[in-house]
Amino acid sequence: MDNRLFITVFLPLAVGFVMLFLPGRWRVLSQLLAIVVCGLSFVLSILIFRVGPAGYELYAFKLTGVDLTLSFAAEPLNKFILVFAMGFGVLITLYSLKAMAAAKTRFTEYYGAILLTIGGSAGVLLSDNLLLLLIFWEIVTASLYILITTGGRFSNFAATKSFAMIAASDAALLVGILMVWVQSGSFTISAISVATNTTPAIIAFLLLMLAAVTKAGAMPLHTWLPTSGQYAPTSVMALLPAAIDKLLGIYLLVLIVRKLFVMQSSALQVVLAVIGAATIIIAVMVAMVQHNLKKLLSYHAISQVGYMILGIATLTPVGIAGGLFHMLNNAIYKSCLFLCGGAVEQTAGTAELDKLGGLGRKMPLTFATCLIAALSISGIPPFNGFVSKWMIYQGVIQMPSSQAGLAAGLWPVWLVFAMFGSALTLASFVKVLHSAFLSRLPDNLSGAREVPGLQTLPMIVLAALCVLFGIFYYVPLDNFIYPALGIQPGTVAIGTWQSGLATVLIVAGIVIGLLILAVAKIASKARAVPTWTCGEVLPNEQMIIPGTHFYKTVSSMGGLRQMYDSQEKGWFDLYDQGGRLGLAFTGFLRWLHCGILPMYLTWVTLGLLIILFVVCRIW
Amino acid sequence: MNNEMQVLFWILVFPGFVFTAVLGLLAAWIVRKVSALVQYRVGPPFLQPFWDVRKLLSKEVLIPQEANKWVFIGAPLVGLAGVLLLSTLLGVAAFWPQKTFVGDVIVAIYLMVLPSLALILGSSASASPHAAVGTAREMKLVMGYELPLVLAFIVVIIKSGGALGLAAIAETTPVASISGAVAFLVSLLCIHAKIGYVPFDMAEAETELGSGVLMEYSGGLLALWNLTSAMMLVALPMFLVVVYLGGFGTTPAGITIGLLKYVGVLVLIILIKNTNPRVRIDQAMRFFWIGCGLVLVTAIALATIGNIYDIGWL
Incomplete structure (x- = not known):
């Protein structure tokens, strides 16, 4: 039992959640809280990294077959990602102190959502239970929505698009997790190992993979990224899509490929x-x-x-x-x-x-x-x-x-x-x-x-x-x-790249060049002149x-x-195309609901006939 | 001689700076002389490239007022350092095949980008509109020839059975097969474009851009660029000799044959330079992406078939 795992996850989550409800103009307080909590999480993550494997369990509740015990585990794979995720939290919060100062309101919301992101990503990385991972994963998605909306004009549109696309992939994650549970009988990450040689296993793999690559921003569900990139504050882009979303998405992908499944399908x-x-x-x-x-x-x-x-x-x-x-x-x-x-x-x-x-x-x-x-x-x-x-x-x-x-x-x-x-x-x-x-x-x-x-x-x-x-x-x-x-x-077959030597040699080459220039006495003879435009004045x-x-x-x-x-x-853009499809469908429904009684009667009769056909099996 | 002294000797004297610079300026003279003979001119005297550099070094350096000074001055230095490291890496792989030094063939391919990149950034920093057009062309040219260069590299890897060390690749001599010969010829064109000779000199284009990327460079800085491009005349053909033509070897006979291979590549470059007019940048890109690309895809297919059925000459 290591309480530090629990604190790393829930301290930022709790503080962030409370901050969402504070008055938006409390700037200094929100900045102070954000930087202190981010710093604490970073220090804790380093401490977690330095100790060996650690675990934490807290009994929450248990239904038949569904065990939602809070179980965290620090393993070599998630430990180092945790350190970097928390480190990005600190750096981006530092950057935001000045960059976001121009905004007039919504300080608590912005910094609260950053803390939620930090806590949520720590939760995703540390949890040893797939359902728990899903909950924290959703917290990160939701806080991305809040963060993008702080960007001003058009950012609501971008936030909605991002949320819709990521949440769609999160639904795939939910179904995938359930399918894995059906096949392996467990939600515990360290206990699952499914061979990808049956159709359900392959479908589960694809669903989980879709969630992972969408979070990371790869095709085909990638178009949320440029839209939010254009309208969200750049500090948000630097924190989530550039850093933490990549860490989480690729973490999940490695988890899928190396732990949850045994790859047997070319x-x-x-x-x-x-x-x-x-x-x-x-x-x-x-x-x-x-x-x-x-x-x-x-x-x-x-x-x-x-x-x-x-x-x-x-x-x-x-x-x-x-x-x-x-x-x-x-x-x-x-x-x-x-x-x-x-x-x-x-x-x-x-x-x-x-x-x-x-x-x-x-x-x-x-x-x-x-x-x-x-x-x-x-x-x-x-x-x-x-x-x-x-x-x-x-x-x-x-x-x-x-x-x-x-x-x-x-x-x-x-x-x-x-x-x-x-x-x-x-x-x-x-x-x-x-x-x-x-x-x-x-x-x-x-x-x-x-x-x-x-x-x-x-x-x-x-x-x-x-x-x-x-x-x-x-x-x-x-x-x-x-x-x-x-x-x-030392066991990896890796080619030759003596980076240190190469760097020294590049510096040596630059020194040789400088010596040649010194011969030319550049300092005494350099002269600043206007750009030469072949005599034309522009x-x-x-x-x-x-x-x-x-x-x-x-x-x-x-x-x-x-x-x-x-x-x-x-x-x-699958989002746009999905939108068009949805519009076409609702357009069809609108056309059906024309308000003319004989039309409705026709449909009712047709429906009745179909039911009769099906029930009486007249074919 | 201990290891550090050995490396210092390599980088400074042979096959590094002194050797590459002298041989490069010599090669530049050969190119100019032969081109002159082709055009019924007398051509420059033997030492002209040396005198050019010496004279430029004694001249005043002009720096545009609007230029980003650090990048403008730093670019030729980085370009020189890049080509120096590349030629040392290739030289060591050619003359001391048993030593591991700096990197493998992927590293060599990536180091080849450094001089072009330095030229691009330097010209972009010079704040001249002519140079900006040259910058765009140079970058597009890099994009153009990078695709066939990578495709040709795949043929080499298939031939070497996945080995990436330069010395190991030199032993396989990919040119002794149909696909390898095709890959060699296309790589030769890519190298030609990298040196920036006609027909791929649109980034400098004296007649329309007034030497484009180099327009604002003068004095000592221009001398550094001249030196860099002369050294490219050693490093890049050497890359072809090591990767495609079987390298140099350690015996006196091997070194002589290796030098002959180098001269052969140089002659081919001179021939291409003197028998073609300058092409437009879009023509060049289409040539590299579509023409060379298709040829090399065929070559890769041939090499794969040869690899599967163990037919060495495919």
């Missing part, structure tokens, strides 16, 4: 890999042509999930470890990118890339952290994103030698999608860096200033983690990832080339153009 592996590969490439193609910084980042939040799912789908040790490591790395750089996006929006008053430019000189810290995070997400060595992608590629390459079946036979397809997706990611972040930070400063932004230190601090911490986890990648691997998967460090505004049209060549290419058009119209 078809399921193909399904997972297809979801992964398609998510990577389609989302990044869409991201590339976006004009809104926040929307662009949201599509990348979708695309990156594909790598994690693909890594897990390889079922090779290095691939799964890479997928899990990518989850961690993605949470770090993605959160950082959203925070940078928020800082830019706060300074410039807009997130439209057309209207930005040259902010790198005005906001050097934001630019530096954004650059590091952008290079990480594009998989440039020696940053952290490179390492996990490199492991996932190796996992894919090792598939044919370690397993038979269709999924292994198709490894070139997975590899092309993953590696080419990485190049497209780089392209779309070049667009971001150019449009927002490099290029030229528009005249109306000449008074732009760096955001306050409380906001840059979380960005700097996250960017530093990107660098550290990249150069010393074996530290998180040996301490978090391998123990979580029960892999002995106003500044006319010399700004925004990056939003960089990839017109791609989006106007035959074949791709039609895809982009239909995507823009929402043809691939």
Whole structure:
């Protein structure tokens, strides 16, 4: 019995719940409570991580067969995810102190929902009972709804869409859990092990998988992410869709693949890999042509999930470890990118890339952290994103030698999608860096200033983690990832990447370059001059080339153009399509209820005839 | 000699900075001389590339007022460091196959992006509209050739049976089969585009963009770019020699043959450069994605069939 598990989950939940009902203007109190409770949870999670396996049980109630005992367990897999989830809570709360200060009301609601998220995600991670996990999972979904609505205009629409899509997948989770219960007779996670060789088992697997990938933001139910990305506060995006939703979704996926089920079906592996590969490439193609910084980042939040799912789908040790490591790395750089996006929006008053430019000189810290995070997400060595992608590629390459079946036979397809997706990611972040930070400063932004230190601090911490986890990648691997998967460090067949040496050599190369420049005496001879425009004098505004049209060549290419058009119209959005279907159905009902008596009589007669036919079986 | 000294020697002298820079400038002279001969000109004297760099180093450096100074100055440094690390990595794999050094073939492919990325960021930081157009073209070109490069890489992996070490891949000599030869030829075109020679020089495009991405660079910084592109002339063909053509080997005869392979690749690059006009960026992307893509998918299919039925020449 370890009370700390109980406190980590229920302290934030209780405080957060109470705060929802306090007057919205109590700003200082809500900030204070949020930061103290988040800090406490973070400290507790570290303590939990440092002790060995721990458990907690509290008898709640028991119906015939349904045992709802509060049972928590700290295992290597959930312990490290817990530390990072709580850490993100602290960082985002710190960032929010200044970022949300402009709002006039709803402080208690915002910080209360953040605490609910923290407590709920701790509950999901720690619970050892599937029903309990479902309840906490719902708490996180509900608090995401509240958080998105704090975003101002149109955010209610975005919140509803997100809630509808995630809740639909949560329904799948409920049914899936019940199906698992029927087959294994237990809700206790550590006691379940279902073989995926019967139809009900496969359906249960697919339902649980749908819930996991929707929470993480992968296709096909992914469209809630860009919509909320556009209208929700960026701090919310940095906390939930960028970090905690990924951690929870991928945690559940690993749970499904490694613990709840014994994978015996190659078809399921193909399904997972297809979801992964398609998510990577389609989302990044869409991201590339976006004009809104926040929307662009949201599509990348979708695309990156594909790598994690693909890594897990390889079922090779290095691939799964890479997928899990990518989850961690993605949470770090993605959160950082959203925070940078928020800082830019706060300074410039807009997130439209057309209207930005040259902010790198005005906001050097934001630019530096954004650059590091952008290079990480594009998989440039020696940053952290490179390492996990490199492991996932190796996992894919090792598939044919370690397993038979269709999924292994198709490894070139997975590899092309993953590696080419990485190049497209780089392209779309070049667009971001150019449009927002490099290029030229528009005249109306000449008074732009760096955001306050409380906001840059979380960005700097996250960017530093990107660098550290990249150069010393074996530290998180040996301490978090391998123990979580029960892999002995050193037994994984992994290629060569001497990151430390490479970094030293890159620095050496830069020093050589500097020495050459020193020979040229750059300091004494450098001179600042206006941009050369071949003699033509142009106003500044006319010399700004925004990056939003960089990839017109791609989006106007035959074949791709039609895809982009239909995507823009929402043809691939299951939410929109579901809405259209629902409208068509209600339209049909409305047409039936025309208010003309003979019409109703006709229907009644027809119905009676059908009943007679069925009852008397006249056929 | 202890390990640190060994690494220092590798990176500074051979096969690192001194070797790559000298050989690269020499290769740049060969390219210019042969191109001149093809066009019935005399061409530059032997030491011209060295003199160019030396003269640029003595010139004033101009930095645009609106530019992001740190990125503008840092970009050529990172580009130089990237190509230096790449050429050292390939050189060690070629001449000391038994040593593990820095990384495997995936690392090499990712390091190849660094110089292009540095060029893109540097030109974007220069705040010039001409350079911005060049930035977009350079990035699209990277996107274009990255797909066939990855597809060709898959052929290599099938041929090597999943081995990723550069030395292990060099032993398999993928070019000695139909699919491997196709992959080699397409990779050669990708390398050509990476160096930025005609017909894929639309990012610099002297006649329409006034050297585009490099427009605002001058003096010492331009000298660094010149040096970087000269070193790319060593590193990138070396990548092809190691990955496709069987590498260098350790015997004197092997090294001589390896150098001949390198010269052969260089000759092919010069031939392509001098027999083609510049293409538009959309033509280049379509060529790489559709043309090269389809050819390589066929090559992958052939290689897979060859792998399953154990037919070495497919």
